[in-house]
Amino acid sequence: MTGFAAGSPATVLRVAALAAVASSLGIVLATKTLADRPRPIEWSAQELTDIEGHPFDASALDGRVVLLVNTASRCAFTPQYEGLEALHQRYEGTGLTVLAVPSNDFGGQEPGANASIAAFCTSAYGVSFPMLQKARVSGEGAHPLFAWARRSGGRAAIPAWNFHKILVGRDGRVVAGFPSHVSPRSPQVMGAVERALRTPAF
Structure with a gap:
């Protein structure tokens, strides 16, 4: 044999x-x-403060798609506020929350106080999506949401300039990151948002 x-x-x-x-x-x-595997964010465990100094109920983000953006008022990309508001208006009802964190980290382009930032965003761009208080978003002392995104999403979730966009799925995990030059109205961002909205939380 x-x-x-x-x-x-x-x-x-x-x-x-x-x-x-x-x-x-x-x-x-x-x-x-x-x-x-990086753990998903526990929204209900986050202690956040909105741009007016009031507690922000992060538990309301459970099961939603979140587009986290670091913003600035004096940047070449500041007109992207218009596109972010358009995303908010189009998809908020189907589960998207655009969440902005103003920051002076890059180029000193957000020097103002929270009140002046809020007034500018409302008057110039009609922003109605939630904004948190101004904070660091990079390096030591970064805002907890951006510190978590860095651990969870790696390089794609680390801002290199203002208006970096981090997409978090319904399951609380980083889905994608988009650099500053990618418009909120671009097919890349809108397509990723729509796919994330179609994906269940669990």
Whole structure:
């Protein structure tokens, strides 16, 4: 006889032992991969303050798609407020929340206080989506939402300039990141938002 059936008992035992080791290794690797997967954000555990200094009920974001954006009033990309408001108006009813965090991190282009930022956004762009208080969004001391996004989404979720956009799915995980030059009205952003809205939370 030829083939595997003709192998000696010792050979068969060695093959079986190797298969068992390989199987165990696969289980360990799979478990490690699941353990290392970034945890989703727990919106209800976030203590946030809106731009007017009032507590912001983050639990209202549970199960929603969130577009997190660091904004500035004196940037070449500031007109993107218009596109962000258009997204808010179009998709808010189907589960999207645009959430802005003004920041002076890049180019010193948001030097004003919260009150003046809010007044500018309302008068110049009719912004009605929620805005949080001005904060750092990069490096040490970054706002907790951006610190979480960096851990969860990696490089795509790290702002390099004003109006970086981080899309968080209904399940609380980072879906995509879009650099400053990508317009909120672009097919990339709108397509990603629509796909995220179609995806269930669990």
